[in-house]
Amino acid sequence: MANWIPLWVHKLSSPPNFYRFAGVLRPWALGLALLFGAIALYGGLVLAPADYQQGDAYRIIFIHVPCAWMSLFIYGLMAVASFISLVWRIKLAEVVAMESAPIGAAFTFITLVTGSLWGKPMWGTWWTWDARLTSELVLLFLYLGVIGLYHSFEDRRQGARAAAFLAIIGIINVPIVHFSVNWWNTLHQGSTVRILGPSKMSSDMLWPLLTMMVATKFYYIASLFGRVRTDLLSMESGKDWVRQIADQEGRP
Amino acid sequence: MSHATLASACAAVLRRDLTLAWRRRGDIAMPVLYALIVITLFPFALGPEDALLQRIAGGAVLVTMLLAMLLALDAMFRGDIEDGSLEQLMMSPQPLALMLGMKILAHWVTTALPLIVIAPLLAGMLHLPTAVMPVLVYALLLATPLLSLLGAVLVALTAGSRRSGMLLALMLLPLCVPVVIFAAGAVAAAQQGLPWLAPIAWLGAALVMALVLAPLACAAALRIALDA
Amino acid sequence: MTALSATAPSPQKLLLEARALSFYRQDEPVFGPLDFCLHEGEVALVEGDNGSGKTTLLRILAGLLHLDEGELRWRGQPWRRIEHLGDTLFLGHHLGLKSDLSARENLAVAAGTYGKRPGRDVTNVLNDIGLAGYEDEPVRRLSAGQKKRAALARLLLLPATLWLLDEPYANLDRTGIELVNRLLLEHAAEGGAALVTSHGAVSFLQGEPKRVRMHA
Numbered sequence: 001m002a003n004w005i006p007l008w009v010h011k012l013s014s015p016p017n018f019y020r021f022a023g024v025l026r027p028w029a030l031g032l033a034l035l036f037g038a039i040a041l042y043g044g045l046v047l048a049p050a051d052y053q054q055g056d057a058y059r060i061i062f063i064h065v066p067c068a069w070m071s072l073f074i075y076g077l078m079a080v081a082s083f084i085s086l087v088w089r090i091k092l093a094e095v096v097a098m099e100s101a102p103i104g105a106a107f108t109f110i111t112l113v114t115g116s117l118w119g120k121p122m123w124g125t126w127w128t129w130d131a132r133l134t135s136e137l138v139l140l141f142l143y144l145g146v147i148g149l150y151h152s153f154e155d156r157r158q159g160a161r162a163a164a165f166l167a168i169i170g171i172i173n174v175p176i177v178h179f180s181v182n183w184w185n186t187l188h189q190g191s192t193v194r195i196l197g198p199s200k201m202s203s204d205m206l207w208p209l210l211t212m213m214v215a216t217k218f219y220y221i222a223s224l225f226g227r228v229r230t231d232l233l234s235m236e237s238g239k240d241w242v243r244q245i246a247d248q249e250g251r252p
Numbered sequence: 253m254s255h256a257t258l259a260s261a262c263a264a265v266l267r268r269d270l271t272l273a274w275r276r277r278g279d280i281a282m283p284v285l286y287a288l289i290v291i292t293l294f295p296f297a298l299g300p301e302d303a304l305l306q307r308i309a310g311g312a313v314l315v316t317m318l319l320a321m322l323l324a325l326d327a328m329f330r331g332d333i334e335d336g337s338l339e340q341l342m343m344s345p346q347p348l349a350l351m352l353g354m355k356i357l358a359h360w361v362t363t364a365l366p367l368i369v370i371a372p373l374l375a376g377m378l379h380l381p382t383a384v385m386p387v388l389v390y391a392l393l394l395a396t397p398l399l400s401l402l403g404a405v406l407v408a409l410t411a412g413s414r415r416s417g418m419l420l421a422l423m424l425l426p427l428c429v430p431v432v433i434f435a436a437g438a439v440a441a442a443q444q445g446l447p448w449l450a451p452i453a454w455l456g457a458a459l460v461m462a463l464v465l466a467p468l469a470c471a472a473a474l475r476i477a478l479d480a
Numbered sequence: 481m482t483a484l485s486a487t488a489p490s491p492q493k494l495l496l497e498a499r500a501l502s503f504y505r506q507d508e509p510v511f512g513p514l515d516f517c518l519h520e521g522e523v524a525l526v527e528g529d530n531g532s533g534k535t536t537l538l539r540i541l542a543g544l545l546h547l548d549e550g551e552l553r554w555r556g557q558p559w560r561r562i563e564h565l566g567d568t569l570f571l572g573h574h575l576g577l578k579s580d581l582s583a584r585e586n587l588a589v590a591a592g593t594y595g596k597r598p599g600r601d602v603t604n605v606l607n608d609i610g611l612a613g614y615e616d617e618p619v620r621r622l623s624a625g626q627k628k629r630a631a632l633a634r635l636l637l638l639p640a641t642l643w644l645l646d647e648p649y650a651n652l653d654r655t656g657i658e659l660v661n662r663l664l665l666e667h668a669a670e671g672g673a674a675l676v677t678s679h680g681a682v683s684f685l686q687g688e689p690k691r692v693r694m695h696a
Binding site for chain 2: 546578
Binding site: 086138139141142144145148149152153154155158159161162165166169170173176177179180181183184 | 405406409410412413414415419422423425426427429430433434437469472473476477479
């Protein structure tokens with residue numbers, strides 16, 4: 001094993017280093033997110049053909065599906081960061097986990113809203129107790145629980161550790177909820193995009209979807225880095241490196 | 253020096269919590285009373301039509317039990333934290349997870365068991381067929397300890413926080429969705445004359461898992477929540 | 481920053497050794513770096529102003545708080561929380577008594593989980609501590625001083641090497657203060673050690689005790 005990896009990780013995980021690193025990367029990530037997002041929307045809303053069954057109503061998947069993927073992806077990432085923060089007590093991991101939660105909750109909320117908008121023309125109702133919608137709703141509650149627990153402590157780091165523990169319990173719970181809800185009721189259409197094996201979707205529709213997925217990833221990075229930077233500044237407000245930044249930025 | 257054996261420690265903790273509950277037996281009656289009130293409200297809200305009440309009886313009783321337990325859950329560790337007994341327990345030369353397991357058992361005996369005892373009465377008020385009653389009781393006997401165990405982990409996590417009532421409900425909801433689904437599924441299946449053993453077996457499997465893991469998670473959560 | 485008053489070199493064995501202990505709360509330093517050591521049969525007074533971290537120090541040694549920086553050694557070996565369960569007694573601001581139970585019942589629970597010293601039982605300990613006649617009263621009906629005595633009874637009953645006493649003299653009358661001093665002397669004579677926090681003028685033991693200062 002090359003021993004530069006832990007060293008590199010160790011250096012980056014120190015708050016001032018990460019603050020600078022995130023500051024450099026954030027505008028790029030935001031720019032790429034906007035660029036890919038615009039391309040994906042153009043491809044999805046203008047170039048892609050209408051669906052032979054669902055007409056133009058299906059076009060909401062270009063928002064709905066990438067958001068649904070992000071809602072799960074961010075939860076997974078939050079749980080990994082939580083695990084790291086609990087085992088190695090790395091402050092940066094705590095901040096990443098806790099600042100991921102509101103972004104993930106926002107994606108989950110968008111998924112629910114767009115799913116409901118899609119459901120109206122497709123199923124004839126805004127809300128149905130279908131397995132995937134219900135799982136997504138439970139996911140939203142998991143996110144809200146983590147956010148709520150984090151903010152209910154006086155001591156932020158203590159709150160972060162408790163909420164990190166909850167996030168880990170949650171990730172064990174997600175498959176259980178999904179399985180039990182499936183057992184309970186299934187109405188939702190099956191997956192159309194598969195990573196392995198041939199996809200059931202035409203490539204005209206697939207590429208905008210995948211581009212939007214890339215755009216949401218970049219947006220997540222940009223948003224997360226912005227939040228983490230703010231958080232690091234307030235958490236480390238007594239430290240020298242923060243004072244230096246304040247001095248520099250305060251100078252006319 | 254005579255060190256305490258594991259058995260004597262378990263017995264001491266269990267006896268203490270049961271004695272405390274007995275000294276405040278008024279508190280034991282509260283969840284029962286609450287469940288009774290909620291169930292009484294259903295016919296007023298839905299109309300006294302027997303067929304409708306019969307159809308919702310199983311689910312209504314289960315959800316009422318869950319809410320009644322949630323009400324009592326909040327107090328599981330609060331007293332012990334406030335008077336410092338939990339610190340003493342955490343410093344004792346005993347496995348903390350097992351000691352907390354005893355506390356959870358005492359809590360289940362004093363809050364869930366009375367609820368299970370009156371469950372047939374509550375279900376009867378909503379005209380659940382007598383033949384389904386045993387299934388309801390089996391489901392509750394497996395689902396309530398599961399909820400106590402899962403709830404204990406979450407209560408432990410909120411132990412060091414300022415407010416916990418609503419937060420606890422928010423945190424518990426995702427965890428209790430599967431429990432409610434399988435418990436209600438068993439009752440519904442029995443009501444329709446279908447085999448109900450499978451959901452009961454799932455509940456049993458989940459309970460065994462929770463019995464092993466939840467006290468450990470609870471101990472870890474308490475250490476995190478009190479480390480301030 | 482911190483200093484340790486010079487005491488005569490003790491012939492007793494070294495029990496607890498702390499090097500450069502520091503503790504932060506929300507990245508604000510609470511105390512430290514702090515160095516001190518404790519020998520068998522030694523009772524040390526932890527000194528410091530309000531908010532100087534006396535209680536925090538005791539809670540760290542009790543294994544209730546995670547140590548941020550520094551090194552703790554016990555009999556020359558690195559200190560590990562798990563090895564000290566039951567060997568350390570902590571008397572904190574919260575007394576750890578159930579107010580609905582009597583002193584006797586409270587002590588029985590403590591003995592059930594921690595074990596007992598040889599030759600001690602709940603009844604003779606309660607007599608010794610001056611709670612004869614109040615053994616079966618619910619703790620909530622006892623006075624503040626009597627509650628303190630009921631908590632102190634744990635020290636007599638349970639086997640432990642290190643006592644961590646946070647303000648043991650608070651709420652006690654003159655005979656109570658003498659009682660605490662007697663307990664500490666007996667404990668030291670048996671080879672035990674204790675860290676005691678106290679503010680205010682208290683006749684602490686006899687002579688000049690060892691001092692651990694939180695601030696210089």
